[in-house]
Amino acid sequence: MSVIILLVIIGIVVAGLFLLGFIWAVKSGQYDDMYSPSVRILFDDATESTNEVDEKNSSTKSEIK
């Protein structure tokens, strides 16, 4: 049943990654504000829709590379 040891190791590594992610999230202030993110997503709609790319104002080109 040696594979179970491998799986437990992988499981712990994955859980460890998750733990690091969690610690990072807390330390970097992700969870300082537990209210406004839920409201903000309701107001994030784009300003206009179009079939043309706004070349002048668009940062898309540089973003795309």
Next chain:
Amino acid sequence: MELQKFTYDNKLTNYFIWATVGWGVTAMLVGLTAAFELIFPNMSGEISWLVFSRIRPVHTNAAIFAFVGNGFFAAIYYSMPRLLKTPMYSKPLGNIHFWGWQFIILLAAITYPFGLTQSKEYAELIWPIDILVVLVWVVFGLNMIMTLVKRRVKHIYVAIWFYIATWVTIAILYIVNNLAIPVTWYLSYPVFGGIQDALVQWWYGHNAVAFFLTTPILGMMYYFIPKVANRPIYSYKLSIIHFWALIFLYIWAGPHHLLYSALPDWAQALGVVFSVMLIAPSWGGMINGLLTLRGAWDKVREDPVLKMFVVGVTAYGMSTFEGPMLSLKTVNALSHFTDWTIAHVHIGTLGWNAMMNFGMIYWLIPKLFKTKLYSVKLANVHFWIATLGMLFFSIPLYFAGFTQALMWKEFTAEGFLAYPNFLETVTQILPMYYLRAFGGSLYFIGALLFTYNVWKTAAQGSFMRFENDEAAPKPAPSPKESGHRKLEGRPLQFTVVALIVILIGGLIEIVPMYLVKSNVPTISAVKPYTPLELEGRDVYVSEGCYLCHSQMIRPFRNETERYGEYTKSGEVVYNHPFQFGSKRTGPDLAREGVKSLPNYKPNSWHYSHLVNPQILSPESIMPQYPWLAENEIDLSVTPKKINVMRTLGVPYPEGYEDQAVADLQAQYNKIAKGLRDGGIDVGDNKEIVAMIAYLQRLGTDVYNAK
């Protein structure tokens, strides 16, 4: 601060949506065909690529990876840029992701019906396609991670956390479960064997449910329910707890698929405990989703999108209640191998996954095409027949599962099995199979209405490919910030680190090779398969026999009475891949070859039964496999198979590959002579004889030693 302007590109969201619609209908059509084949077993006739056991993987894979997968990709490509205030990082990567994924699905739909399979449920793809999957998954991950790096918003909304967990975990699971040594371009043997292979497979299998069918859909839920209802999520704090608790607990639940098997007890207990704990975060999530709609129930009454979401989230709650319950050993003893499991997973897919997909698409298509939904009434009709279809599908199968399990377990007052003939327990539940097919048909009709509705909606509007938006740039990180923050500012380094993380998955490949030694059996009577049996085993795998026949006798009196001695881990060490199965539509075959057991059948019986089961048992629902008597074994590959098996630790003597074909033919001629003497005209090198040889070997080793 000056606002930066940027443009979202809706092209890939749109593509993924139509792929979801198209593959969704396909997956349901194939599933419906399979459901009807269980009632009319000879529907497939002599067409090998239509037989139940070959199209069942097409159905499951299309539902999971094509329908649900494309659905959450659409959600990710739509919600991520808007949440992070930046377009997706790269259009070429996005295109490779989209077309690569569709190409993989197409390859799956072509290879499975031709019997090209690894036989691991939801990981059946043959090894060259597996490599493609990993490549496309890496492309998807890069695109997602780099978008995250380029974000203008500091806070990462909870939905995105779910997307990230999906990517990371599936990458690791997929690689480990598909570690195999190729024999030919279409055939490979998994590195792990027997119970080890089973454990790896179900560790993957359950996490595929967790991280492919659950976490990304929860991300969808946390984005789309608030957007559609125009209400903030009930509790953002609860969503964060939901996320972290869920991903920590899910990775340990896999062993609950192997309760009462030869897996060590402590591993089974671990799986049970974590499965039971999972109910807490799961229900936290369900409550959070439903309570978001508090004070908005008037909207739910009007809006088919929200109705879909409500049923979807409720189904999530139901199946995550049922899951822990089915993981309890006492319940599992009854439910395992029965249709109960099929009912359970369909509450998950038809209820949770599909309803969330339908709702999202009903909302997104009018938005992307700048128009109103073509017909709200039609969407309401779809909602009702989908909900009823799901119930008509699942409830009869719950009864079928109970009924059959209780019949298997029943003893007469004299102490004999009340239903010694397995077939009796099948014909008893056939009416439920009819109802299931009816429910499935309803659901399928709903999906057609859905397709028509979104198609007409798109046709009446015009596609708005781009959306302009503006946002303040993200504040630059202060110099003393942690390593991760520094990394974020350096995309290249971040990519390297991400790649190293993925490569660790690849490096793990080397470790298992050291584990091969543990495949040495603890039962000395257990010997490797003969070359003919090995060929027969490959036919068994390729035809998908494991989908209806288990090879795992649990230590219950009714099972040992019916099938013989319970299965020991030492007996299956040479099984690459394992063939425990997870459903008994037909009887268990673990001891099929043991002459002293009631299930034993002679070679000629097997021959006739494989070619046409109804000749011997008119009520049988097993399909015909007449092509087995036509197709020939490729003897040129046999030595290679022996070699690969030896590499995997199966003790064939050095140089045996040169003798293998001669041995194979000797055994073949012996069986063929017996058949011919009995009046069956069997040709040379036919698959059917190899299959018979394999069936007659099953479970015999420990009996012969007695």
